[in-house]
Amino acid sequence: xxxxxxxxxxxxxxxxxxxxxxxxxxxxxxxxxxxxxxxxxxxxxxxxxxxxxxxxxxxxxxxxxxxxxxxxxxxxxxxxxxxxxxxxxxxxxxxxxxxxxxxxxxxxxxxxxxxxxxxxxxxxxxxxxxxxxxxxxxxxxxxxxxxxxxxxxxxxxxxxxxxxxxxxxxxxxxxxxxxxxxxxxxxxxxxxxxxxxxxxxxxxxxxxxxxxxxxxxxxxxxxxxxxxxxxxxxxxxxxxxxxxxxxxx
Amino acid sequence: xxxxxxxxxxxxxxxxxxxxxxxxxxxxxxxxxxxxxxxxxxxxxxxxxxxxxxxxxxxxxxxxxxxxxxxxxxxxxxxxxxxxxxxxxxxxxxxxxxxxxxxxxxxxxxxxxxxxxxxxxxxxxxxxxxxxxxxxxxxxxxxxxxxxxxxxxxxxxxxxxxxxxxxxxxxxxxxxxxxxxxxxxxxxxxxxxxxxxxxxxxxxxxxxxxxxxxxxxxxxxxxxxxxxxxxxxxxxxxxxxxxxxxxxxxxxxxxxxxxxxxxxxxxxxxxxxxxxxxxxxxxxxxxxxxxxxxxxxxxxxxxxxxxxxxxxxxxxxxx
Numbered sequence: 193x194x195x196x197x198x199x200x201x202x203x204x205x206x207x208x209x210x211x212x213x214x215x216x217x218x219x220x221x222x223x224x225x226x227x228x229x230x231x232x233x234x235x236x237x238x239x240x241x242x243x244x245x246x247x248x249x250x251x252x253x254x255x256x257x258x259x260x261x262x263x264x265x266x267x268x269x270x271x272x273x274x275x276x277x278x279x280x281x282x283x284x285x286x287x288x289x290x291x292x293x294x295x296x297x298x299x300x301x302x303x304x305x306x307x308x309x310x311x312x313x314x315x316x317x318x319x320x321x322x323x324x325x326x327x328x329x330x331x332x333x334x335x336x337x338x339x340x341x342x343x344x345x346x347x348x349x350x351x352x353x354x355x356x357x358x359x360x361x362x363x364x365x366x367x368x369x370x371x372x373x374x375x376x377x378x379x380x381x382x383x384x385x386x387x388x389x390x391x392x393x394x395x396x397x398x399x400x401x402x403x404x405x406x407x408x409x410x411x412x413x414x415x416x417x418x419x420x421x422x423x424x425x426x427x428x429x430x431x432x433x434x435x436x437x438x439x440x441x
Numbered sequence: 442x443x444x445x446x447x448x449x450x451x452x453x454x455x456x457x458x459x460x461x462x463x464x465x466x467x468x469x470x471x472x473x474x475x476x477x478x479x480x481x482x483x484x485x486x487x488x489x490x491x492x493x494x495x496x497x498x499x500x501x502x503x504x505x506x507x508x509x510x511x512x513x514x515x516x517x518x519x520x521x522x523x524x525x526x527x528x529x530x531x532x533x534x535x536x537x538x539x540x541x542x543x544x545x546x547x548x549x550x551x552x553x554x555x556x557x558x559x560x561x562x563x564x565x566x567x568x569x570x571x572x573x574x575x576x577x578x579x580x581x582x583x584x585x586x587x588x589x590x591x592x593x594x595x596x597x598x599x600x601x602x603x604x605x606x607x608x609x610x611x612x613x614x615x616x617x618x619x620x621x622x623x624x625x626x627x628x629x630x631x632x633x634x635x636x637x638x639x640x641x642x643x644x645x646x647x648x649x650x651x652x653x654x655x656x657x658x659x660x661x662x663x664x665x666x667x668x669x670x671x672x673x674x675x676x677x678x679x680x681x682x683x684x685x686x687x688x689x690x691x692x693x694x695x696x697x698x699x700x701x702x703x704x705x706x707x708x709x710x711x712x713x714x715x716x717x718x719x720x721x722x723x724x725x726x727x728x729x730x731x732x733x734x735x736x737x738x739x740x741x742x743x744x745x746x747x748x749x750x751x752x753x754x755x756x757x758x759x760x
Contacts, residue, residue, distance in 0.1 A: 200736060208665050214674065215711040216664040219733040226734055234503075244736035277711035289711050320712035329587050347705060351716020352729070353613055356688045367507065367515055373533040377628075382576060382600040382614035384703065384716060394582070402590055404582050411580065412534035437533070437580040437595065 194417040195311070196232055196271040197241045199248040200225035204277065204291050206246065212297045213289055215277045220355040224318060227359025228273050235366040236418070240269045248276070249294035253315075255305040259295075267310040270417055273358065278319025278344070284330025286322035286343065301330075307337030307425060313414075314371050316342040318357065318379065323389045328436045335393045335434075337425035339410045342375035345438055346387035353381045365416040372411040376439050389438035393426055399433035411437050444657065444672045451656070451680045452649035455700065458682055462646050462698040463606055464726050465636035465684075468565065469692075470523045479506065479518045479525060482631065486516075486527045489557045489626050494527075504690060524689035526630035531621050534580065538594035538622035541579070548575050551599030551620050558629055560616045564603060565635040570616060573602040596620065596627055603633050605684055610634060611701050612686035634686045636696055644698070644722040646682075652700035653680065655719040659731070660704060663715065678703040678714075685718055685727070697726035 202221035207213045222244070233239055243252070253274075254260020255267075266272045278288045286301035301322075306312040315338065322343040324330065334341060348354075361378030365371065372390040379388045392410040406412055413423050442450070470478065483494040490512075497508040497516070508516040513530030552572060564570050576598035583589040596619050603615035612632070619627040661671055680703075684696040698721040706713035718729060 202733065205665055208667060211668075213711055214664070214667045214669055214706075214709045216660070216706065216713055216715070217662075219663065219731065222734040222736045225736065229737070242737060242739055243742060244739075247742035277713060279710065279712045320714060328581075329583050347712055347714035349703070349714045349716050351703075352685075352718050352731070353688065353716060355733075356690055359690070363517075367517070367528075369528070370533055376578060380576075381612075382574075382598055382617040383612065399582070399584055402584070402588070404590060404593075406534035406537065406580065406593070407532070409534060412532050431585075433582050433584050435580065435582040437578065439576055439578045439598075441574055441576045 194232070194237045194270040195240045196237055196273065197265060197269040198225050198229050198239065199243045199252065199274045201245055201248050201276040201291055203245055204289065206291045207289060207297055210297070215289055218350045220350055221275050223355040224358030225273060225275055227356055228362045231359050231362035231366065241265065246292040248290055249292065250290050250296050250299040251294055253299055254303045257305065258303040260303065262304070262306065263310055266315065267306050267308060267312045270311055271314045271316070272312065273316045275318040278317065278322040280321055280324045284324040284327030286331065288317065288319050288322065301334055304334040305336045306334050313339045313422070314342065316361065316375060318348055320344055320347045323391060325389065325438065328391055329434050331391055332393070332434050335431065336428060339414050339423065339425070340371050340390050340392045342371070342388070342390050344387045345389045348379065348386050349384045351384065353384055354379070354386065366419055368415065368419050370412065370420070371414045371416060372437055376437065380439055385441055387438070387440070389436055391434065391436045393431040394433045394435050395426055395430050396432040398435070404435070409435050411435060442672055447672050447675060447677070448650050448653045448657065451653035451677050451702065454677070454680045455649040455682050458649050459646055461643050462608065462721070463640035464642040464644055464698070465605060465696040466641050467693050467696055468635045468637050472520060475518055475520060475523055476506065478523065479508070479516065482525050482527065483508070483516060485559055486626070486629065489554070490529055519689045521692040522632065522634070522689045524630070524632040526628065528628040529626055531625060531627055534595065536621035536623045536625060541592060541594045544575060547577070547597045548572070548599070550624060551575065551597055551618055554620050554626060555599055555601065555616070555618045558618065560601060560618070560631065563616070563631050563633050563635070566638045567606060568636065569604045570601045571604060572599060573614065574600045576600060594622065603686070605636050605696055608698065609683040610686045610696060611681060611683050613688065615686070632686065632689055634693055634696060641695070642726070644724060644726070646698060647721050647723060649680070649682070649700065652719050652721060653702070656700070656702045656704070656717045659717050660715060674706045674709060676705045676707045678705050682721060693727065695726045698722055
């Protein structure tokens with residue numbers, strides 16, 4: 193079974209007061225995070241941590257080599273769920289906002305390196321625009337044996353039709369869907385335009401000189417521990433391609 | 442644009458608003474009825490999938506019934522709402538479309554599948570379903586030299602909207618039909634709040650500018666104090682009028698008119714997107730919980746806890 197961690201930020205009053213961001217508060221952050229948490233725990237998975245608001249720190253996902261502490265948090269669990277405001281930089285790096293500077297207000301994906309010698313297999317970020325679909329390879333550095341990053345290529349809505357998304361994703365995972373399908377289906381209500389995307393890396397046989405063997409990819413084969421197959425880790429040396437799957441309306 | 446102009450702009454996009462609207466009771470289902478509907482749903486899906494669905498493994502969980510199907514798929518039935526979903530056993534990156542086809546032909550394919558699924562049968566009297574939107578799930582890849590391939594089309598999803606009387610029922614797609622590249626059914630979900638048929642009230646409707654003002658008040662509460670005026674941040678995306686259907690894990694007694702708004706915050710370091718719903722009647726027929734939940738109570742985090750965790754890991758590594 194899996195160990196998972198949850199971080200959710202609903203209030204951004206400190207970031208606004210500090211002049212760091214104009215980001216508004218969210219409403220349904222913990223509807224989603226609690227639903228995700230309770231569904232997985234009821235299926236026997238272990239919650240390693242659940243941090244909320246100013247207890248969520250950017251150092252939790254920043255690589256230890258970069259002065260962060262991912263070894264104790266995000267890189268110490270199989271599955272990590274985070275909800276906050278996000279965006280991407282002009283060069284395609286993901287960024288996410290925190291409500292406390294521990295030690296920075298924002299995290300940037302060039303400082304993530306997940307999976308290394310540790311645990312992280314899947315990261316799920318309910319945040320707007322953390323993936324630039326025109327520059328997906330800008331995220332390549334985060335895959336140090338990480339399997340799949342689940343994010344958004346445009347807005348993700350905070351509202352009354354998306355308040356069950358966390359539970360939907362978790363239910364899909366425990367019902368045996370692949371991680372990629374669980375995310376895309378779970379955060380989509382097929383009405384409001386959430387923009388889910390899942391990104392992974394593949395080996396040379398998957399790239400197959402550009403004639404992709406999709407059936408070999410994490411997108412097709414990776415399930416949550418205890419609910420189906422989990423492919424072996426791919427070290428950076430084994431990675432030959434980056435693959436992504438998304439929904440658009 | 443100042444706030445007054447913003448309100449006018451939103452109100453204009455709501456379209457023609459009636460002075461009064463009907464309020465309907467929602468048909469409620471006992472567990473027995475839910476299971477009866479489930480068997481009918483599975484029987485229809487079985488014809489389309491050409492796979493047996495009558496010998497599934499039925500498991501009743503807290504708030505839903507899960508049916509594991511003999512060929513590897515599953516179906517889920519939510520007790521609070523009667524929502525139903527069937528998922529077949531096709532892996533997500535198998536049965537891809539040979540090429541990215543024109544939207545019109547994809548719509549035809551999904552409409553044909555929806556017809557075979559007889560989705561219209563789930564709507565009640567004086568109710569209908571209409572095609573709303575085509576969604577596409579695609580995939581792409583790039584090599585180490587950032588050489589990207591042309592996207593492949595994995596699935597298409599046809600979303601349908603439930604209409605009661607003359608008003609749409611907003612919420613998650615009332616029906617969503619997902620089709621694989623072979624034309625095979627990948628999944629189908631039905632999330633329809635069927636009315637009892639007879640209106641229980643004929644309520645005066647609030648003007649759209651009044652509702653738009655309420656939406657902006659809610660938004661203002663979320664945005665807090667900022668040096669940038671709210672009206673300069675807001676980009677209204679959509680403002681609609683109709684009934685609402687709550688999510689599938691929630692029970693609901695009535696279909697009452699509401700205004701629904703989608704507002705994005707653009708041009709700021711953080712992208713933001715908010716949905717709002719406000720009653721379109723002075724009397725509250727459907728109480729909405731708009732406060733949001735709180736996180737579980739856990740011990741407050743301190744720097745020490747992080748240090749302890751790091752130390753514990755170092756100790757484990759040392760051992």
